[in-house]
Amino acid sequence: MARTFFVGGNFKLNGNKQSIKEIVERMNEAPLAKDVEVVLCPPAPYLDYATSLVTKSQVSIGAQNAYFKAAGAFTGENSVEQIKDCGAKWVILGHSERRTLFGEDDKLIAEKTKFALDQGLGVILCIGETLEEKKAGSTLKVVETQLDAAIEQIKDWTNVVVAYEPVWAIGTGLAATPEDAQDIHAHIREYLAKKVSAEVAEQTRILYGGSANGSNAVTFKDKKDVDGFLVGGASLKPEFVDICNSRN
Numbered sequence: 001m002a003r004t005f006f007v008g009g010n011f012k013l014n015g016n017k018q019s020i021k022e023i024v025e026r027m028n029e030a031p032l033a034k035d036v037e038v039v040l041c042p043p044a045p046y047l048d049y050a051t052s053l054v055t056k057s058q059v060s061i062g063a064q065n066a067y068f069k070a071a072g073a074f075t076g077e078n079s080v081e082q083i084k085d086c087g088a089k090w091v092i093l094g095h096s097e098r099r100t101l102f103g104e105d106d107k108l109i110a111e112k113t114k115f116a117l118d119q120g121l122g123v124i125l126c127i128g129e130t131l132e133e134k135k136a137g138s139t140l141k142v143v144e145t146q147l148d149a150a151i152e153q154i155k156d157w158t159n160v161v162v163a164y165e166p167v168w169a170i171g172t173g174l175a176a177t178p179e180d181a182q183d184i185h186a187h188i189r190e191y192l193a194k195k196v197s198a199e200v201a202e203q204t205r206i207l208y209g210g211s212a213n214g215s216n217a218v219t220f221k222d223k224k225d226v227d228g229f230l231v232g233g234a235s236l237k238p239e240f241v242d243i244c245n246s247r248n
């Protein structure tokens, strides 16, 4: 079964109504490859607005985080129901900025993942090693440990996309080489086959994230286990369209 190419745009804490309108309209008007699924993830206050602007069925909106309780005294959090109510279909969970700046650990991320999936939101689950971990040769161990926590909680992988995002590549301009990304993606797929099932391993999209841009995306084109990208900085720019079309 062919895996549909998937490109997520993580706007992080950037944008306002004007710039988000420009980005969504650019996607509406762009000649997008037929077989790409695009998910734009603006900051939470703009989810509803961004959803109202999308006119293309292959483009949807996602959140950058979600809490694991339906409602209650959790000041500052956003619930899955609220995110869905704003028209979003996906949520990014486990992003390295959530892990490092906000202290989210594998257990919490797995719990959030389970809750979001149970409530019908697709999850872009981010994993990846730091520079220190890479230098120590522990990349595979780190991604396995991060996956283990999620594997324990996920019953149905249909709406899960895994994003391999080496932390040292995020926002640095220093992307992993396509060969290195392919090796790690292949390992992640083998690990899913071993720990979950061959079917889940075959069907789950594994994205690369970390300084992907309009020029380097095409160099990943023939890497069979790279099923798309999660894009930060470049998702705010016109070159995002080139990343979405980089498979063709």
Ligand code: PEP
Pocket (backbone or CB within 6 Å): 010, 012, 095, 165, 169, 170, 171, 172, 173, 209, 210, 211, 212, 230, 231, 232, 233, 234
């Ligand atoms: C990200 O934030 O998920 C990301 C990959 O950022 P960038 O593309 O800017 O490295």
